[in-house]
Amino acid sequence: MGAALLLALAAGPAQALQSFADVQQEFRSSEASLYDRKGQLLQQVRMNPNERRLSWVALEDVSPALRNALVASEDRRFYQHSGVDWNAVAAAAWGNLWNTKTRGASTITMQLAGLLDDDLRRRTSPRSIGQKMSQVVVAQQLERNWRKDQILEAYLNLVSFRGELVGIHALSRVLFGKHPSGLSQREAAIAVALIRGPNATPARVAERACRILQEQRAAQECKGLEDFTLLALVRTGSNSEVIVTTSAPQLAPHLARKLLRTPGQAVRSTLDAGVQRFANDALRRQLAALVERNIEDGAILVLDNASGDVLAWVGSSGSFSNAANVDGVVALRQAGSTLKPFLYELAIEKKWMTAASILNDSAINLPTASGLYIPQNYDKQFKGLVSVRTALASSLNIPAVRTLVTVTPTTFFERLQGLGFQLRESGDYYGYSLALGSADVSLLALSNAYRALANQGRYSGVRTTLADPAVKMTKVMDSGAAFIIGDILSDRSARSRTFGLENALSTRVWSAVKTGTSKDMRDNWAIGYSDRYTVGVWVGNASGLPMWDVSGVTGAAPVWQEVMQYLHTRDQLRQQVPQKPAGVVERDIRYADKIEAPRQEYFLAGTEQSLITTASSDDISIAIRYPTPGMLVALDPDIPPQRQRIRFAADGLPSGAWRLDGKLLTPPAAKAGKKTSRQSAASDPQLAFDWMPWPGRHVLELLDHKMAVVDQVRFEVRGAVENHAQQKTGRARKNN
Structure with missing residues (x-):
């Protein structure tokens, strides 16, 4: 009956067991990473505000000192048991009976089971009897399907340390400023101590780390350990929030923010790390030389002409x-x-x-x-x-x-x-x-x-x-x-x-x-x-x-x-x-x-000259003098429309004509073959023209003798011409 109950409780977690490859593939760093065109890391951007994870680290890239400290402290018979250390379970039960302290009975494999399954994860309260039984079954399933090195590797990448730090990579980079492969015996002891008491004071962490070192016959490393631990944990603030970034390069922050969107994202950019680094340095050298000239900002862009990279x-x-x-x-x-x-x-x-x-x-x-x-x-x-x-x-x-x-x-x-x-x-x-x-x-x-x-x-x-x-x-x-x-x-x-x-x-x-x-x-x-x-x-x-x-x-x-x-x-x-x-x-x-x-x-071809004379390259002056580009004309409602005019004026052109809104304009005087006193001193009589304005937006073009456009302006007329026309029409209807 008890075995049946155990199997029933464990059925759900056992069915949901993932392979090592699946766990590794689904792992997401809290950082998104930007690489250069050759695969060199340029920039990391924090995308997950709740926890800090860095990239997955293979077990062979983790310091042997850390692996030894972890097994010695958390699970001495890790390589002998099949998921559950029954000797440790018996010792824990005996200790509870006589109210004495013993080493915990939870193995690394059992802890990993809790990390892989949300239902088994320990939060603020202790796990229930049913959760503990399921944890045992999942641990045994892991041992049957995973190798020991895979269990240890997954655990080190998924376990929470201090505050928001998850995984040994994030801990090593933030607390010690190095890759996990370079952790010393003292640093490894502090890291393992934080697994048991992630929010403990620096003194308690140092005390725990010293016991781990003593068990490894390295008591000499305890000297100055409290100060060393305090210095490392200064990198975390109140409530154990990490207040420093990792030691990843920070070469292209602006492009990284433009390209990176999701946690764990890895983008291979077109940037060249060498060019990026040199350009950064060149800009800063120049600004340092101009520090007394009230200048503090700059930017550089380098493009490959052919590819646009x-x-x-x-x-x-x-x-x-x-x-x-x-x-x-x-x-x-x-x-x-x-x-x-x-x-x-x-x-x-x-x-x-x-x-x-x-x-x-x-x-x-x-x-x-x-x-x-x-x-x-x-x-x-x-x-x-x-x-x-x-x-x-x-x-x-x-x-x-x-x-x-x-x-x-x-x-x-x-x-x-x-x-x-x-x-x-x-x-x-x-x-x-x-x-x-x-x-x-x-x-x-x-x-x-x-x-x-x-x-x-x-x-x-x-x-x-x-x-x-x-x-x-x-x-x-x-x-x-x-x-x-x-x-x-x-x-x-x-x-x-x-x-x-x-x-x-x-x-x-x-x-x-x-x-x-x-x-x-x-x-x-x-x-x-x-x-x-x-x-x-x-x-x-x-x-x-x-x-x-x-x-x-x-x-x-x-x-x-x-x-x-x-x-x-x-x-x-x-x-x-x-x-x-x-x-x-x-x-x-x-x-x-x-x-x-x-x-x-x-x-x-077709424009070449050998002798350049001043006469053939006279000063270029404006073609249309009036109206001016963008001009706004406001008509006076008290003056009859027939008595309001806008004079189109131009010079610098020997002959030409006007075209307004696509319609060619010919002044009356030109039709009669004579000049009037209203026509100005343009070089051609047609280059001065009096136009009765009409509300709206207009395009005025100046044409040369070949009817090609040589200048163009846009202007707008606002006013009451239409009101005058309506009043005139109304009076005519009344008289009739």
Whole structure:
């Protein structure tokens, strides 16, 4: 009858018995782990707030001192019994009868049974008779189906120690800062003592550990043991909560938070541990050198041009920062001059200008909806007439704004969107300041857009894990124009008018690079590429505070140069100069007025010239003067609609016409073949036109003599024209 009852009580647990392989496979670390592309651990992130487990540890990777201490303390006849130590059970029963202390009768196998089955797990109260009987049966089942080494290995990985620590791996890392394989005899005794009394005081733990050492004939290790135990347990706080992290590397915290989601997750990233570590160190060295310049934050991104793989993702400067959790790779910051290459590429692609075209670096005032826009150069000086090559390489602001007048903010905005910037506002919102980088962009988007230049106009997203599919390239820029921009950005002589010949933008291999500094020196950028890699660097303050006299060439550029040269030195890559694509021709040029020295220049086929004259490259001025982009017109309800007009005005074009909302406009005076006093001094009578406004949003286009659009503005009219018309109609009906 008793045997039948025992079998009935044990039937459920026995049926649920797992294999060793199943237990090992279902084990989940509380940490998620990020590895580099070669399998090297980069970062661990705590995902389970209730307990701390680290990876499963094989028994052969556990210190022999710990295995010996555990068996000696918890289960001396572990290797002889078949799950239940009946000698220990009898001794415990005899001790209970005579009220004397004896060693516990629960074997390691029985304790493991309690760890594997929630119904058998001991919580606040002692196990019931039925639970103890089931525990015995499950222990015997384990012994029949598992090897002794598997039982010991599973126990060490599943047993709870102090507070939230589960498993010998977590205990060893947190309390002793080492792998379980390196535990000393003294450390092993403390670990085993914590199994019996996980929440005991350091003095009680040391006392228990000393008894374990004495039983192992190592009493000499008891000397200073209490202080040693106290020091180890200082790593846990009140209520036995662990207050320190493990000794796992912390190389890529920001990307880890982006990629890791569940406990036990292991992700093989595209990062290269060597590049990641070097980039981290390079950033911190530079910020340490600039500590007196009110700068504490930075970020670095390294991309493989061909694959789009992210090789380094440094989101912050770590200990230098008061906002170390802010990911500077994806944070939005003002772009500064880093958008200029895409503006000039678009102008060259459209064949509106060439690298040899002349732009006027002189004062300019542009009317906008919010007033006059008066851009200035970084040094508050003007260089006069300069070529596009010089204007871009030397990062002159006024020529860039004049170029955007030709390209138009809307067209430039659309190109930036095609390059993955995902700007929040429209081109009209930014206006002409978009040429100088008034938009907020991320280091990730900016670096990847430069990667498209490196790939001669072909764009794709990036990869952060090896499980991501291979990237697919899409052509978004003309390959020839992108090649010409790269050649300009690699030209030391062309950038010397602003930066001099010796600066942090030069590398031992071919590279193209552009710096940028936002308003009030709040952001520094250096973005550039070689034939193999694209490197982007941002430095500044996450708080938005300005730096003190730190520009892109002194702040971000030294880090960019150091990382770029490391990449090519490490890989022992030979210098590779981009090959000229089809459709690009090279010509010897000279300037008629000796504005710049003779040189060889690249052109898109069909735009090449040998003699560059000032007359053929007059100053580019705004085409549509009025209305201004984004202008809001409010009509006066007290003035009859017939007497309200908006004058369309433009200059800088020898002849042309207007088109409003897709409809061609022809002024009455032009039809009559004469001018009126209302027509302004534009070079063609049709370039001044008085229009009776109508409420709504409108698109006004200026057309050249070939009916091609040369400028476009959007504006809105609000008012009571419809009310006037309704009142007039109402009076007519009343009179009838």
